[in-house]
Amino acid sequence: MWCEETFADRVRYGLRASRVVYEGRSAYQTIAIYETLQYGRVLALDGVFQTGERGEHFYHEMIAHPALCAAPSPERVLVIGGGDGGTAREVLRHPEVRSCVLVEIDGLVMEACREHLPLGRAAWRDPRLEVVLGDGVAYVREAPSSSFDVVIVDGSDPVGPSEGLFGEGFYRHCSRVLAGRGVFVTQSESPILDLELFLDIQRRLRAVFPRVTPLVGPAPLYGAEQWSWTLCTHGGDPLELDVSRAARVEPLLRYYHRDLHRASAVLSAELRRLLG
Amino acid sequence: MWCEETFADRVRYGLRASRVVYEGRSAYQTIAIYETLQYGRVLALDGVFQTGERGEHFYHEMIAHPALCAAPSPERVLVIGGGDGGTAREVLRHPEVRSCVLVEIDGLVMEACREHLPLGRAAWRDPRLEVVLGDGVAYVREAPSSSFDVVIVDGSDPVGPSEGLFGEGFYRHCSRVLAGRGVFVTQSESPILDLELFLDIQRRLRAVFPRVTPLVGPAPLYGAEQWSWTLCTHGGDPLELDVSRAARVEPLLRYYHRDLHRASAVLSAELRRLLG
Numbered sequence: 001m002w003c004e005e006t007f008a009d010r011v012r013y014g015l016r017a018s019r020v021v022y023e024g025r026s027a028y029q030t031i032a033i034y035e036t037l038q039y040g041r042v043l044a045l046d047g048v049f050q051t052g053e054r055g056e057h058f059y060h061e062m063i064a065h066p067a068l069c070a071a072p073s074p075e076r077v078l079v080i081g082g083g084d085g086g087t088a089r090e091v092l093r094h095p096e097v098r099s100c101v102l103v104e105i106d107g108l109v110m111e112a113c114r115e116h117l118p119l120g121r122a123a124w125r126d127p128r129l130e131v132v133l134g135d136g137v138a139y140v141r142e143a144p145s146s147s148f149d150v151v152i153v154d155g156s157d158p159v160g161p162s163e164g165l166f167g168e169g170f171y172r173h174c175s176r177v178l179a180g181r182g183v184f185v186t187q188s189e190s191p192i193l194d195l196e197l198f199l200d201i202q203r204r205l206r207a208v209f210p211r212v213t214p215l216v217g218p219a220p221l222y223g224a225e226q227w228s229w230t231l232c233t234h235g236g237d238p239l240e241l242d243v244s245r246a247a248r249v250e251p252l253l254r255y256y257h258r259d260l261h262r263a264s265a266v267l268s269a270e271l272r273r274l275l276g
Numbered sequence: 277m278w279c280e281e282t283f284a285d286r287v288r289y290g291l292r293a294s295r296v297v298y299e300g301r302s303a304y305q306t307i308a309i310y311e312t313l314q315y316g317r318v319l320a321l322d323g324v325f326q327t328g329e330r331g332e333h334f335y336h337e338m339i340a341h342p343a344l345c346a347a348p349s350p351e352r353v354l355v356i357g358g359g360d361g362g363t364a365r366e367v368l369r370h371p372e373v374r375s376c377v378l379v380e381i382d383g384l385v386m387e388a389c390r391e392h393l394p395l396g397r398a399a400w401r402d403p404r405l406e407v408v409l410g411d412g413v414a415y416v417r418e419a420p421s422s423s424f425d426v427v428i429v430d431g432s433d434p435v436g437p438s439e440g441l442f443g444e445g446f447y448r449h450c451s452r453v454l455a456g457r458g459v460f461v462t463q464s465e466s467p468i469l470d471l472e473l474f475l476d477i478q479r480r481l482r483a484v485f486p487r488v489t490p491l492v493g494p495a496p497l498y499g500a501e502q503w504s505w506t507l508c509t510h511g512g513d514p515l516e517l518d519v520s521r522a523a524r525v526e527p528l529l530r531y532y533h534r535d536l537h538r539a540s541a542v543l544s545a546e547l548r549r550l551l552g
Binding site: 002004008009010011012013014015016036037038055058192218219220222223224225226250253254255256257259260262263264266268269270272 | 285286289292468495501530546
């Protein structure tokens with residue numbers, strides 16, 4: 001069988017699968033896990049591929065390590081979304097992290113992933129992880145100011161349950177809960193497959209954060225050719241990283257390393273012009 | 277209608293098209309040009325997407341400008357393949373280029389592209405371009421030693437008419453026809469979609485050239501997440517570029533620029549380990 005997703009009725013991306021491992025429907029979305037030949041078990045939400053056993057490390061390493069290596073003291077980490085556990089797994093590789101709060105709106109996604117998609121095994125067992133079942137937008141609205149050193153937004157596309165994770169109001173609260181020298185990062189979609197959406201996210205982030213630095217890189221499973229993750233701070237340079245922290249985590253990783261931190265921030269000539 | 281290609285019966289990539297602009301069959305392959313919604317007119321050879329009106333600049337800028345900016349004196353350029361004209365167009369942006377010989381095996385590809393896929397319009401009219409209809413493998417076997425400052429191999433995948441463009445014997449002749457301080461570059465497939473093929477190409481190039489430096493970047497239309505182009509020299513560092521030459525061409529480009537030259541050579545942690 002072929003599992004396919006379609007972008008804007010113009011591009012189609014399909015993975016051959018040997019079977020459906022899990023199918024469910026929550027209050028928020030349909031959830032499916034397929035056994036694919038190319039990427040092993042793959043999670044799809046409302047028919048859109050999210051992550052898979054193989055090929056997921058690009059995305060999860062890039063959403064976690066640049067922020068964690070750029071934050072001067074990444075002790076208190078907040079992850080909004082990320083119910084598959086992959087981002088928490090990467091965050092918890094850093095011994096500086098004392099607590100990682102993961103706020104996922106869809107309990108069924110977490111349940112299905114814990115059972116059938118073993119990305120976050122080590123994370124789910126880590127005593128530093130606190131899982132909150134709830135709405136990330138409400139969570140940051142109610143969280144105390146400056147209560148996190150790193151805030152990570154690991155949501156799906158801005159339709160359905162993740163729509164609120166791309167709003168300026170949400171970003172303002174993220175900025176407020178972020179400590180003065182902290183680092184905020186969000187997945188910021190594909191500058192190639194959907195340039196307008198990428199630029200729109202950049203504009204909203206720039207309206208809130210003094211410093212906004214997009215990183216780009218490959219992310220298999222999205223059929224998008226290039227993905228982006230955007231680092232934001234209250235003024236610090238997110239390309240200044242703690243080299244010894246990066247060096248310590250590098251041997252555990254498959255994509256990210258010190259030199260990629262800066263290389264990922266080198267955008268195309270066209271994006272440079274568009275972003276000024 | 278959907279035009280689709282399939283990789284190893286595991287991944288499928290499709291583009292919606294409003295019509296078939298051209299269909300033909302040469303002695304070497306089937307040739308089709310579709311009017312797609314996402315990328316405009318798109319060329320497919322034996323059912324595999326090659327290039328398109330939109331999104332082609334990533335590939336063509338990366339196969340041309342890093343080599344041309346790294347070669348000390350890029351006066352005599354050889355392009356093997358590249359019948360769509362996109363690579364020749366990029367090469368001829370450099371005023372240092374006195375001649376560009378394009379050797380394409382399939383006259384019907386060139387004819388169809390000249391008529392229906394306007395990538396190389398400026399190139400086809402440039403008096404510095406010499407088009408040779410013939411086999412690139414035979415051409416380099418017979419060409420005099422040290423007769424080119426830049427050799428560019430712009431072939432399709434290593435099946436069908438392009439198979440010979442990935443052989444060690446062919447690379448040896450490319451090395452021989454390359455001037456002492458010249459730069460050779462070949463498209464070297466996707467390290468993500470087909471890691472084994474990428475590594476195999478690296479091994480063969482390393483058997484021939486003292487210095488082998490792969491660059492990576494996005495290439496829409498291939499559904500591969502990341503593409504690679506590998507620079508080879510007889511010893512010079514292909515990351516040392518002529519900054520003023522790059523600066524002059526940059527305003528004309530959409531992807532490549534000085535900083536990307538080096539940033540593109542920063543590979544994933546995994547590729548670094550595999551390549552040693």
